[in-house]
Amino acid sequence: MAQKISGRLLAYILSVFLAGLGIFLYVYQAYPGISIEGAIAFGLLVLVTDNLAVMLPKAGAVSVAGSILMACLFVNGPVTASLISILQLLHVADFKNREPWYKYLFNGGQFLLAVGIGGIIFKTINRSGAFALQGEVVLAVVLSSLAYFVINTGLTAIAVSASTPERTSAIHTWLYNYAWLFPFHILVSIVAVGIALLYLRFGSVSLLFSTLPLILTQYIWLLTLRERKAVLDNIINMVRIMEAKDVYTPGHSRRVAQYAEKIGRELRLNEFEIDNLKNAAYLHDVGKIQIDLSVLNNEEQLSSEARKIFQSHVTVSAEITGSITYTKPISDIIWGHHERYDGQGYPRGLKGDEIPILAAILSVADSFDAMTTKRPYRDPFPFEKAVQEIELNSGKMYHPAVVEAFLKSAQKGNFLVEE
Ligand SMILES: [Fe+2]
Known part of the structure; x- marks a missing residue:
C-alpha cells in the first residue's frame, strides 16, 4: 500500500477494522470460552510461521499460519482462534519496513473478520461441538475454510485495487492475483484437520511433530525466494553501474x-x-x-x-x-x-x-x-x-x-x- 492514502481507501480500512471488531465482540458473546493452553501452543506457532511467510507481490502473503489458525478454531473455538490471529500483527518485517499505522488497522480487522466469520459458520453447522471425521463436521470444515479464504484474499484484493491508480476492479484483482492460491488453501485445510485430530488425541506436544515438516517446507521456500531476490538485486545493481x-x-x-x-x-x-x-x-x-x-x-x-x-x-x-x-x-x-x-x-x-x-x-x-x-x-x-x-x-x-x-x-x- 502506498504511503499516501486516499479518503476512499481510508474509509475502507476503517470499515474493515470496525467490522472485524464487531464480529469479534459477537463471537466473544455467542461462543464464550478461551483455552489458555491452546492459545499459548497455537499462538507460538502462528508467530513463527507468520514471520516466515512468503510475501506476494504488492500485498498478501503465503504461509502455513492459516492451517494452524484453522486447527485452533476447530479444537479451541473461535474466541481463542481470533485472539491468536491478532498475533500475526507482530510481523517483524513490517516493523523494520516502518509500515504505516493503517496497515495494522486493516490487517487486524481482516484477521478478526476471516477467523470470526469462519468460526461462526463452523459453530453453526457443527452443532454437536465434537471434532471427528463425520458428515456435519466435514461440511463445517469445508465451508468455514472457504469463508476464511475468500474473506482473507477478497479483502486484500479490494485494498490492492483501491490503492492502484488504474483502479482495476477488485474482482479482476482477486481472480488474477489470489484465486490461484485456492488449491494451496485446500491443502492448508486438510493439514488443519490433521493437526486438529492429532492435537485432540495427543495434546500440545503433538504440534511439534505435526507442524515441524510444514514449518521446514515453508522456510526452504522462503530461503529460495530470498536468494532469487538477492541474485536479481545484484544483477540490477550491475546494470546501474554499467549505465553510470x-x-x-x-x-x-x-x-x-x-x-x-x-x-x-x-x-x-x-x-x-x-x-x-x-x-x-x-x-x-x-x-x-x-x-x-x-x-x-x-x-x-x-x-x-x-x-x-x-x-x-x-x-x-x-x-x-x-x-x-x-x-x-x-x-x-x-x-x-x-x-x-x-x-x-x-x-x-x-x-x-x-x-x-x-x-x-x-x-x-x-x-x-x-x-x-x-x-x-x-x-x-x-x-x-x-x-x-x-x-x-x-x-x-x-x-x-x-x-x-x-x-x-x-x-x-x-x-x-x-x-
Ligand atoms: Fe535494447
Whole structure:
C-alpha cells in the first residue's frame, strides 16, 4: 500500500477494522470460552510461521499460519482462534519496513473478520461441538475454510485495487492475483484437520511433530525466494553501474521499468506479470556490457558491421538472463524487446502475436525513454512528439493494443518526463 492514502481507501480500512471488531465482540458473546493452553501452543506457532511467510507481490502473503489458525478454531473455538490471529500483527518485517499505522488497522480487522466469520459458520453447522471425521463436521470444515479464504484474499484484493491508480476492479484483482492460491488453501485445510485430530488425541506436544515438516517446507521456500531476490538485486545493481559509465543512459532501465509498469497496469496484467515485466525492463540491456561505447553512442549512424555488433546486445542480454535460474522466466521478454509488430525487427524477425505481449510492452517503454532522453547524436524529443511517434508506429513497430494502453496512460499524465 502506498504511503499516501486516499479518503476512499481510508474509509475502507476503517470499515474493515470496525467490522472485524464487531464480529469479534459477537463471537466473544455467542461462543464464550478461551483455552489458555491452546492459545499459548497455537499462538507460538502462528508467530513463527507468520514471520516466515512468503510475501506476494504488492500485498498478501503465503504461509502455513492459516492451517494452524484453522486447527485452533476447530479444537479451541473461535474466541481463542481470533485472539491468536491478532498475533500475526507482530510481523517483524513490517516493523523494520516502518509500515504505516493503517496497515495494522486493516490487517487486524481482516484477521478478526476471516477467523470470526469462519468460526461462526463452523459453530453453526457443527452443532454437536465434537471434532471427528463425520458428515456435519466435514461440511463445517469445508465451508468455514472457504469463508476464511475468500474473506482473507477478497479483502486484500479490494485494498490492492483501491490503492492502484488504474483502479482495476477488485474482482479482476482477486481472480488474477489470489484465486490461484485456492488449491494451496485446500491443502492448508486438510493439514488443519490433521493437526486438529492429532492435537485432540495427543495434546500440545503433538504440534511439534505435526507442524515441524510444514514449518521446514515453508522456510526452504522462503530461503529460495530470498536468494532469487538477492541474485536479481545484484544483477540490477550491475546494470546501474554499467549505465553510470555512460553519461547518456543513467536511469534508463529504471525509467523503462516505470513506464512498462504503467502500460502493464492499463492492460490489467496481474502482479506476477508486472513483477516479471519490471525485472525484464531492468535487465533488458545488460548485454550492452560487452559493446564498445563508440558503438553504443552512435546508435543511429552505424556501419552495417557496427549495427550487427549493436544488435547483438539482445542475444547477449537474453542469454545472460536465460543462463541464471532465477532470471530465466524473463529471458523470453528480453529476446523480444527489439522485435517489431510488422516482423521487421531483430534478432528473430517475429511478427504480431508471435512477440510475447510483455516484450511488446517493453519495446514501447524502451522507445519512449530513448526518444525523451538526450542522445549524443540528437536532443530529446518533446513529450508530445514522442507520444505522436509511438502512435504513428502502431501496427508497424508496436503492438496496437500496447499503443492504445500507452496512449490512455499518457493521457492520465503517467509519462511526464523527469527533469
Ligand atoms: Fe535494447
